[in-house]
Amino acid sequence: MNTPSEDYHALLARHDAMRLRRRILAPSGSRSERWSAKAPQAYDGTADQLLISEFLPLVSPLEELIAELYRLLFERHPYLRSLFPESMAFQQVHLVGIFRYLIGNLHRTDEMIGIFAQLGRDHRKLGVRPAHFEAFEAALIEALRMRAGARWTSALEDAWLRMLRLAVTAMVRGADEAIAEPPSWDATVTSHELRTPDLAVLRVRPHQPYAFEAGQYASLESPQLEQAWRPYYLARAPHPDGELEFHVRARGAGGVSDALVHGTREGSAVRISAPRGALALPDHTPASDILLIASGTGWAPMKALLQRIDTEPSCVHRVRLLLGLAAPEERGTAEEMYDAAYLEAFRRGRPWLTLVSAPAAADFAGAGLRVLNGILSPRPGAAARQHAFLALAPEVSMTESTRAVSARLAAAGIPTAHIHHEPTDIVAVTETSASTTRTGLLSA
Numbered sequence: 001m002n003t004p005s006e007d008y009h010a011l012l013a014r015h016d017a018m019r020l021r022r023r024i025l026a027p028s029g030s031r032s033e034r035w036s037a038k039a040p041q042a043y044d045g046t047a048d049q050l051l052i053s054e055f056l057p058l059v060s061p062l063e064e065l066i067a068e069l070y071r072l073l074f075e076r077h078p079y080l081r082s083l084f085p086e087s088m089a090f091q092q093v094h095l096v097g098i099f100r101y102l103i104g105n106l107h108r109t110d111e112m113i114g115i116f117a118q119l120g121r122d123h124r125k126l127g128v129r130p131a132h133f134e135a136f137e138a139a140l141i142e143a144l145r146m147r148a149g150a151r152w153t154s155a156l157e158d159a160w161l162r163m164l165r166l167a168v169t170a171m172v173r174g175a176d177e178a179i180a181e182p183p184s185w186d187a188t189v190t191s192h193e194l195r196t197p198d199l200a201v202l203r204v205r206p207h208q209p210y211a212f213e214a215g216q217y218a219s220l221e222s223p224q225l226e227q228a229w230r231p232y233y234l235a236r237a238p239h240p241d242g243e244l245e246f247h248v249r250a251r252g253a254g255g256v257s258d259a260l261v262h263g264t265r266e267g268s269a270v271r272i273s274a275p276r277g278a279l280a281l282p283d284h285t286p287a288s289d290i291l292l293i294a295s296g297t298g299w300a301p302m303k304a305l306l307q308r309i310d311t312e313p314s315c316v317h318r319v320r321l322l323l324g325l326a327a328p329e330e331r332g333t334a335e336e337m338y339d340a341a342y343l344e345a346f347r348r349g350r351p352w353l354t355l356v357s358a359p360a361a362a363d364f365a366g367a368g369l370r371v372l373n374g375i376l377s378p379r380p381g382a383a384a385r386q387h388a389f390l391a392l393a394p395e396v397s398m399t400e401s402t403r404a405v406s407a408r409l410a411a412a413g414i415p416t417a418h419i420h421h422e423p424t425d426i427v428a429v430t431e432t433s434a435s436t437t438r439t440g441l442l443s444a
């Protein structure tokens with residue numbers, strides 16, 4: 001039997017839940033102005049960045065701030081707990097990375113707006129609505145005040161609020177702009193092939209039409225781990241049969257990848273997010289050389305790009321694939337890669353494609369660069385006509401390697417606009433070495 005105190009708190013919780021539900025279901029026109037989906041007004045974040053950075057020690061370490069934030073959020077709104085994975089360990093680390101990214105890049109307002117607009121589009125599959133951000137903001141401000149104590153000031157609070165609202169406004173706007181597309185697609189696994197003890201190639205058929213471009217990625221959810229998503233590159237160009245292909249390496253941590261590799265079979269159900277990514281071929285690449293650089297499962301988008309290029313071979317003069325191998329204990333020669341049979345068959349009869357093998361993927365930023373140096377053209381002006389696409393293995397330090405390879409390509413004369421890869425800053429935040437991810441501010 002409940003005590004009067006328990007009944008009272010249960011009544012408060014129900015009242016709060018109903019209030020939040022009314023906000024969530026309210027027409028968009030009645031949304032709080034703070035989360036307006038209109039384009040953010042001109043805002044120079046440099047001053048706020050300096051102020052937040054100067055007084056960051058007041059609320060540090062950020063790990064403890066985030067732990068306090070979630071304690072308060074779930075204490076005030078216990079029904080929000082269902083939006084998060086059972087274990088909060090990765091989520092807390094992830095949100096620390098998000099805030100470090102925000103603080104470190106607040107002076108690059110336009111870039112931040114674009115990145116968080118995409119995060120907002122991705123958040124739709126999680127059921128996150130503007131009203132949820134209000135609860136998140138209140139918990140953050142309360143946690144900041146508790147951490148800083150008497151030294152907390154209204155100027156600091158305003159700076160943190162402007163930073164948070166810049167990101168959230170972009171997310172809400174991104175979600176609204178994607179309203180015409182489904183938040184996710186139900187799909188059935190049509191083929192599950194274990195290529196190595198820890199790597200599977202999956203064919204998946206969405207139940208509804210799924211439009212995407214070669215080089216993009218999508219996040220997958222397994223019924224074994226509801227509300228946990230992880231991004232994987234699409235390893236097949238669009239095809240009339242509508243099937244998608246994903247290359248998944250298990251991590252041994254019991255996450256989404258493990259569920260897809262070891263707990264999924266033909267006929268299994270999965271959910272797929274909307275396609276995203278920066279590796280799609282430009283609309284016009286006439287008389288251009290294309291350089292594809294990949295390692296590990298980074299081969300997946302390159303496979304799709306090669307299929308796409310093969311449909312219009314006259315668009316390019318030459319394609320070179322620089323393919324990093326697995327760690328030495330996992331491989332012998334380039335032909336022993338997990339998708340070697342397909343690559344060998346594809347190479348035959350296509351003189352426009354040259355394969356160059358690089359050393360172990362783990363050393364791609366070192367020895368791999370030496371191989372890259374050997375294939376970059378020394379002819380003046382030749383590099384300016386090249387387009388380079390990078391997808392390095394998520395099982396190694398993707399951010400460090402991508403930055404090193406990008407810097408070398410730029411130094412060789414390839415225009416920055418011609419070097420295509422996922423943004424390294426946000427990759428650092430959403431590093432796929434974790435077993436599960438729900439990208440964004442509110443949940444991961």
